Amino acid sequence: xxxxxxxxxxxxxxxxxxxxxxxxxxxxxxxxxxxxxxxGGEYDIFNNEDVxxxxxxxxxxxxxxxxxxxxxxxxxxxxxxxxxxxxLFLSTxxxxxxxxxxxxxxxxxxxxxxxWDIGVNLFYNQTTRMNFTYDSSCLFCYLGLLQPNLIDKIxxxxxxxxxxxxxxFDFDTIGTLSLFKHATCNERRVGIMLQGLRxxxxxxxxxxxxxxxxxRNYYLTPAEQEEIEREFGALDPDQQEEFQAEHLxxxxxxxxxxxxxxxxxxxxxxxxxxxxxxxxxxLPINIAIIDGLMGSVYKKCQSRPSxxxxxxxxxxxxxxxxxxxxxxxxxxxxxALDCMSNTFLDTTLGRDRHLGVGALFRSKVPFSTLxxxxxxxQVFYKGNITFEYLFPYMKxxxxxxxxDIQAFLDRHFEDYDDxxxxxxxxxxxxxxxxxxxxxxxxxxxxxxxxxxxxRPRIELTWSNKLSYEPPSKIFGLHLGLDFWIKSGxxxxxxxxxxxxxxxxxxxxxxxxxxxxxxxxxxxxxxVKRQTKDLYLSLNIDGAFASKGIGKDFMVTFNIESNF
Amino acid sequence: MKKTIMYAGLISxxxxxxxxxxxxxxxxxxxxxxxxxxxxxxxxxxxQVRREVGKRLFGxxxxxxxxxGVYEYKGEKYTLVQLAKIEDAVEKxxxxxxxxLIEHKSNYGxxxxxxxxxxxxxxxxxxxxxxxxxxxxxxxxxxxxxKDYVEAARGTKEQVLVLIKESSDKRGLNDCFLLKxxxxxxxxxxxxxxxxxHTLKDFAKFLYDLRNFLTDMANSMPRCKKKFMSLVRKSxxxx
Numbered sequence: 126x127x128x129x130x131x132x133x134x135x136x137x138x139x140x141x142x143x144x145x146x147x148x149x150x151x152x153x154x155x156x157x158x159x160x161x162x163x164x165g166g167e168y169d170i171f172n173n174e175d176v177x178x179x180x181x182x183x184x185x186x187x188x189x190x191x192x193x194x195x196x197x198x199x200x201x202x203x204x205x206x207x208x209x210x211x212x213l214f215l216s217t218x219x220x221x222x223x224x225x226x227x228x229x230x231x232x233x234x235x236x237x238x239x240x241w242d243i244g245v246n247l248f249y250n251q252t253t254r255m256n257f258t259y260d261s262s263c264l265f266c267y268l269g270l271l272q273p274n275l276i277d278k279i280x281x282x283x284x285x286x287x288x289x290x291x292x293x294f295d296f297d298t299i300g301t302l303s304l305f306k307h308a309t310c311n312e313r314r315v316g317i318m319l320q321g322l323r324x325x326x327x328x329x330x331x332x333x334x335x336x337x338x339x340x341r342n343y344y345l346t347p348a349e350q351e352e353i354e355r356e357f358g359a360l361d362p363d364q365q366e367e368f369q370a371e372h373l374x375x376x377x378x379x380x381x382x383x384x385x386x387x388x389x390x391x392x393x394x395x396x397x398x399x400x401x402x403x404x405x406x407x408l409p410i411n412i413a414i415i416d417g418l419m420g421s422v423y424k425k426c427q428s429r430p431s432x433x434x435x436x437x438x439x440x441x442x443x444x445x446x447x448x449x450x451x452x453x454x455x456x457x458x459x460x461a462l463d464c465m466s467n468t469f470l471d472t473t474l475g476r477d478r479h480l481g482v483g484a485l486f487r488s489k490v491p492f493s494t495l496x497x498x499x500x501x502x503q504v505f506y507k508g509n510i511t512f513e514y515l516f517p518y519m520k521x522x523x524x525x526x527x528x529d530i531q532a533f534l535d536r537h538f539e540d541y542d543d544x545x546x547x548x549x550x551x552x553x554x555x556x557x558x559x560x561x562x563x564x565x566x567x568x569x570x571x572x573x574x575x576x577x578x579x580r581p582r583i584e585l586t587w588s589n590k591l592s593y594e595p596p597s598k599i600f601g602l603h604l605g606l607d608f609w610i611k612s613g614x615x616x617x618x619x620x621x622x623x624x625x626x627x628x629x630x631x632x633x634x635x636x637x638x639x640x641x642x643x644x645x646x647x648x649x650x651x652v653k654r655q656t657k658d659l660y661l662s663l664n665i666d667g668a669f670a671s672k673g674i675g676k677d678f679m680v681t682f683n684i685e686s687n688f
Numbered sequence: 689m690k691k692t693i694m695y696a697g698l699i700s701x702x703x704x705x706x707x708x709x710x711x712x713x714x715x716x717x718x719x720x721x722x723x724x725x726x727x728x729x730x731x732x733x734x735x736q737v738r739r740e741v742g743k744r745l746f747g748x749x750x751x752x753x754x755x756x757g758v759y760e761y762k763g764e765k766y767t768l769v770q771l772a773k774i775e776d777a778v779e780k781x782x783x784x785x786x787x788x789l790i791e792h793k794s795n796y797g798x799x800x801x802x803x804x805x806x807x808x809x810x811x812x813x814x815x816x817x818x819x820x821x822x823x824x825x826x827x828x829x830x831x832x833x834x835k836d837y838v839e840a841a842r843g844t845k846e847q848v849l850v851l852i853k854e855s856s857d858k859r860g861l862n863d864c865f866l867l868k869x870x871x872x873x874x875x876x877x878x879x880x881x882x883x884x885x886h887t888l889k890d891f892a893k894f895l896y897d898l899r900n901f902l903t904d905m906a907n908s909m910p911r912c913k914k915k916f917m918s919l920v921r922k923s924x925x926x927x
Contacts, residue, residue, distance in 0.1 A: 157742070157746050170735070170906065170913060170916075170917070171735075171738075171903065171906075173920075175920050175924055176735070176916075176917075176920055177739065177749075179732070179919075179920055179923060180732065180735055180736045180739045181739075183732065183736075183923075185729045185730070185732035185733040185736055191725060191727055195724060195725050195726075195727070196725075198724040198725070199721065199724050199725040202720070202721050202724055203721070285717075288717045289717045289718045289721045289847075290718065290846070290847060290850075438725065439727075442725070442726075442727065442730065444839050445839075541724075544910070547911070548914075
């Protein structure tokens with residue numbers, strides 16, 4: 126028995142020595158192909174004379190055109206296909222805005238003694254956080270980058286890439302995206318509001334016409350900016366400034382819409398009271414004289430960019446053309462950023478081209494009718510209600526398609542991951558699949574732009590002021606509240622093909638309802654002259670409650686001559 | 689029970705040693721990804737570099753079926769493996785002669801011994817210089833033939849290193865020149881070759897490891913292999 130065991134042990138040792146002997150540094154250390162693999166068999170690629178003949182006579186190039194099948198297989202491998210099933214845009218509608226001519230600080234509602242009034246308002250208006258949706262002023266509520274489904278799929282793709290590249294590759298999706306989660310847009314409007322009033326036989330004619338500079342930019346707090354710079358590194362100040370001007374800021378200088386109002390007394394007028402009704406129109410003649418003083422103007426991307434994974438992969442695999450691939454990718458994403466900037470930042474100086482027609486109602490009631498005190502005789506309630514219908518207008522609107530998971534399922538992308546099935550995929554099918562993926566990829570970053578009939582419908586304002594302007598004194602005071610509401614839009618006549626129309630998501634393209642409440646105060650100083658009165662007033666107002674539109678504030682300095 | 693474990697250990701050692709010399713399949717996800725994306729041209733480049741390295745190591749095949757060396761030494765052509773062996777033999781001969789002289793110093797007069805020692809040194813230095821010349825030629829030649837491949841791998845150094853490590857691990861090479869070459873900063877590879885490899889044996893070992901790595905890489909990409917073979921068939925049909 127012992128002999129048998131020794132024999133077994135000897136046999137195993139001999140086997141080991143034989144097999145490991147090749148690793149020793151002696152004559153048989155360097156082994157040629159025929160010694161290693163023999164001839165034929167699975168590894169015969171190294172002993173194949175035809176292969177060797179080709180290797181000896183051909184100049185191979187790395188940057189050879191990658192085939193559609195290879196590209197789709199690679200996209201499936203790194204889970205990009207799954208990522209493309211998700212939507213990036215939760216909305217594609219432009220942001221709600223309030224026209225300057227509807228602001229309560231521009232109402233000509235002082236107690237004028239004479240028939241003519243001409244005035245100029247120097248104003249500064251700022252919205253620190255514009256609203257992207259009904260409830261939120263965060264950019265990420267517009268872009269679905271923090272949606273759990275999308276995050277899961279980004280993580281899936283990153284895990285796959287991490288697996289491919291090794292453990293050194295580290296990317297915290299939620300952490301990185303969260304750095305931008307409070308990003309928003311700022312708006313500033315600075316300029317003058319020209320206004321005039323003429324009273325002719327109790328009928329008042331009133332106009333307003335702004336000339337101003339409007340600037341919008343993306344905004345992050347200094348602390349958020351610092352954190353992002355810590356994470357990604359900072360550009361040098363010159364580069365940063367240039368990049369901001371080219372992609373993150375938009376501004377225009379020019380005229381806004383022209384508002385014209387006519388009102389007349391209605392009913393029986395008592396002393397100290399008035400009740401007036403009238404009509405108004407807002408002519409959409411806004412025009413920019415200078416574009417891009419500090420930033421840029423972003424055009425609507427009507428011709429969608431093309432994107433070829435095939436070209437990108439082919440260029441990227443060759444070191445000589447890799448910079449070209451990087452440039453293509455960079456240009457594509459900058460173009461996507463500009464397209465987004467067009468939606469958020471680039472807006473006209475008025476209500477686009479919607480003609481407004483409406484009615485107004487004005488009232489003045491002495492406060493003494495409510496409170497029987499001597500001081501109340503000098504205080505008046507002044508109300509101003511406007512109701513305006515905005516006519517439809519054909520304009521460009523962004524749309525995305527409703528998600529269609531079935532289209533992905535029907536294409537059976539899992540076949541590309543299957544060693545046996547992949548051989549059965551024809552070049553024609555691979556090309557079709559690749560074109561589908563390229564189209565979906567472009568869709569993620571570039572909404573479709575179609576001429577669309579937009580019906581903004583109704584805008585309503587209701588200003589309430591308590592006015593203290595005793596004729597015997599040189600100063601006066603207005604305090605009040607203002608309410609503004611705009612109905613949700615309706616879209617129709619989209620200039621897309623019937624097939625496409627069925628797939629478009631109209632809800633996401635439609636601007637919703639918006640309202641805001643503002644508080645205001647006006648301090649008025651009156652200089653009496655023989656033939657005219659001069660009014661100087663410092664006014665301020667600010668929104669304290671709003672939905673669908675940002676909370677802004679405005680400061681104005683008003684000079685009026687009443688003669 | 690203990691014996692069973694011992695047998696199992698020995699057998700597994702035997703098989704692990706076997707994989708070190710035979711085909712090794714890389715299993716890192718990166719290789720599967722590259723397999724899907726790599727063009728047949730790039731795959732051809734891998735095979736081409738491998739083949740060229742093979743020619744330097746084992747010789748250029750002739751029409752007669754024999755193999756001819758590439759590098760010149762004393763007016764004749766040698767393969768790198770042959771040169772490494774010559775280098776080894778020269779070194780051994782020098783050491784042996786020197787030891788012999790030292791051992792039998794008493795048999796010679798001081799001047800005669802010094803002269804013989806000097807002659808040995810001169811002879812060895814001359815041989816060494818000739819071999820260094822051949823080494824230099826081989827290095828420059830390798831830099832030239834691998835230029836396109838190294839250029840192609842530029843920017844993907846970390847990923848290639850992952851594969852080199854896997855291949856080296858599976859072949860049981862923990863401290864090879866190939867790993868050190870791979871770990872060099874991008875762009876510094878030629879500097880490393882020129883300055884850190886001093887003997888033909890080390891250089892031949894480096895090339896042999898590289899060739900093994902390229903073999904493993906080529907074997908681990910079945911899709912590329914298939915595509916390349918269809919390219920070969922197509923070109924045969926054209927001919």
